[in-house]
Amino acid sequence: MSTLLDLALPVARLLDPETAHGLAIRALSALPARPVPVDDPRLAVEAFGMRFPNPVGLAAGFDKEAEVPDAMLGAGFGFVEVGTITPRPQPGNARPRNFRLAEDRGVINRYGFNSGGHAPAAARLAGRKGHGRPCAGIVGVNVGANKDSVDRAADYVAGISAFAGLACYFTANVSSPNTPGLRDLQEEHALDDLLARVMEARDRVAPQVPLLLKIAPDLALAHLDGVVEVARRRRIDGLIVSNTTIARPATLRSPFKAETGGLSGRPLFPLSTRMLAEVYVRAEGAFPLVGVGGIDSPETAIAKLEAGASLIQLYSALVYEGLGLVPRIKQGLLDRLVEEGVALPALTGRRARDLVASPFPA
Numbered sequence: 634m635s636t637l638l639d640l641a642l643p644v645a646r647l648l649d650p651e652t653a654h655g656l657a658i659r660a661l662s663a664l665p666a667r668p669v670p671v672d673d674p675r676l677a678v679e680a681f682g683m684r685f686p687n688p689v690g691l692a693a694g695f696d697k698e699a700e701v702p703d704a705m706l707g708a709g710f711g712f713v714e715v716g717t718i719t720p721r722p723q724p725g726n727a728r729p730r731n732f733r734l735a736e737d738r739g740v741i742n743r744y745g746f747n748s749g750g751h752a753p754a755a756a757r758l759a760g761r762k763g764h765g766r767p768c769a770g771i772v773g774v775n776v777g778a779n780k781d782s783v784d785r786a787a788d789y790v791a792g793i794s795a796f797a798g799l800a801c802y803f804t805a806n807v808s809s810p811n812t813p814g815l816r817d818l819q820e821e822h823a824l825d826d827l828l829a830r831v832m833e834a835r836d837r838v839a840p841q842v843p844l845l846l847k848i849a850p851d852l853a854l855a856h857l858d859g860v861v862e863v864a865r866r867r868r869i870d871g872l873i874v875s876n877t878t879i880a881r882p883a884t885l886r887s888p889f890k891a892e893t894g895g896l897s898g899r900p901l902f903p904l905s906t907r908m909l910a911e912v913y914v915r916a917e918g919a920f921p922l923v924g925v926g927g928i929d930s931p932e933t934a935i936a937k938l939e940a941g942a943s944l945i946q947l948y949s950a951l952v953y954e955g956l957g958l959v960p961r962i963k964q965g966l967l968d969r970l971v972e973e974g975v976a977l978p979a980l981t982g983r984r985a986r987d988l989v990a991s992p993f994p995a
Contacts, residue, residue: 650731650740650952658700667707670960671769673967676710676759676977680921681802681843683868685771687711688925688977689934689962690927691776692946693804693847697747699754701889706770709959714946715754716775717806720791722750723779723922726811730747733952734887734898738929738979740949743894745811745954751795752977758799768801775847780812785906786827790834797839805831808849808876816849850901850908850926854953859909861915872916873923873946874909877901883995898949902927903994906940910988913941929954931965938977939984 646653669686676687690712691705706713725747732741744756758772776792780787789805796803807818807827818827828846835844846869848860865870877895885900905926913922924942928934929950935947950958969975 636764640936646733646735646952649729651728654731658696661701661704664704666703669706670709672709672711672963675970676711676963676966677889678943678977681845682841683768683771683801683843685711685944687963688938688942688944688966689959690714690923690946692948693717693806694742695951698749698913699757699774701774702758702772703770706772708956709963712771712773712801712944714773714804715758716804717746717777717794717809718746718751718754718774718796719746719748719777719779720751720782720795721779723748723781730759730894732887732889732892732894734885734889734896734900735953736886737884737890737898737900738902738950738953739885739887739896739898740952741889741892741894741896742894743811745780746809748777754938755795758796771801773802773804773845774800775806777809778804778815780810782847784814785818786830789827789831793831793834793844794838797842800839800842802843802845803835803839804845804847804873806847806876807871808847810849810851810877810879819848819852819856819860821863824860825863825867828863828869831866832869838981845869845871845873845923846877847873848912850878850905850907853928854911857911858915861912865916865919869920871920871922872912874912874942874976875901875905875926877926878904880904884959897926898952899927899929901949902929902933902936906936907988907991907994909937909942910940910985913982913985914989916941928962929958931962931969934962934966934983935969935980938980939982940988941982941985943978943981 726745778788921943924937928947
């Protein structure tokens with residue numbers, strides 16, 4: 634499956650990015666089900682009360698409507714996160730809203746939580762074999778708020794209720810830059826209220842399901858202090874670091890570099906990895922971290938682990954590297970473990986303090 638899709642990449646790049654992505658989802662939906670590969674047990678990770686067969690996950694944004702989670706597990710991912718899914722259907726922002734920065738190996742998107750709503754996604758997940766817990770194939774559900782919602786925290790609570798019994802874990806996405814005002818939920822008082830309400834809902838309807846929070850890479854360090862303190866106080870199960878950035882590094886060369894939206898892919902790697910290390914130092918082992926942003930090789934995957942991640946996620950790199958990237962990363966991780974004679978957990982966080990002490994990425 635991955636070989637066929639990777640062969641189609643040069644043709645897909647001739648199409649509008651959103652059109653190409655839609656065709657990829659349809660192709661994955663049409664292909665016969667593929668057994669999940671059996672991973673080397675040395676790649677297994679224990680986190681959030683679950684055993685992940687390998688640490689390489691698919692980030693939210695690829696499978697927004699929960700259409701192909703099992704196909705992506707069959708491609709070798711250790712876990713898949715679907716969404717972001719909002720309670721009610723909404724179209725998102727006007728097209729074009731996705732731009733390839735080919736010269737920079739990056740992507741800018743301003744989708745704005747385009748979503749079919751809870752009901753159809755929940756129906757698809759309910760149709761999965763072995764859905765829910767215990768999770769045979771780990772599928773997380775990333776929930777968000779409608780753009781016109783008057784009580785955004787209530788939208789996250791609704792997401793917990795809608796996907797209870799279907800999600801292996803939940804992610805509250807408060808960090809997309811493409812819904813006006815959404816990132817304000819990362820302010821300390823707003824975040825405390827949000828997490829109090831969402832955790833109460835989780836404890837009531839799905840007490841065994843971990844709840845993660847996905848944060849932005851653009852937080853000032855003083856602001857990050859507050860986010861981590863609230864997350865620790867509310868006993869959240871983990872943080873995903875990070876979402877896309879509104880920053881534009883001076884090194885960008887693409888003619889699309891000035892487009893509005895969140896930047897992901899290779900240009901995000903330095904900032905997201907530094908913020909991951911900052912969170913790791915502040916969290917002091919209170920919860921595991923998921924590292925996201927710019928992973929496009931075994932080396933960048935290892936760097937995320939060394940910055941503090943127990944698990945990693947990728948998406949944008951698939952635009953340039955294809956699904957063959959997943960087995961390459963897993964083999965690269967195994968090669969490093971053999972080379973150093975260590976177990977996978979030994980990599981987590983071992984360079985975090987060095988990163989925090991280094992100059993901040995420009």
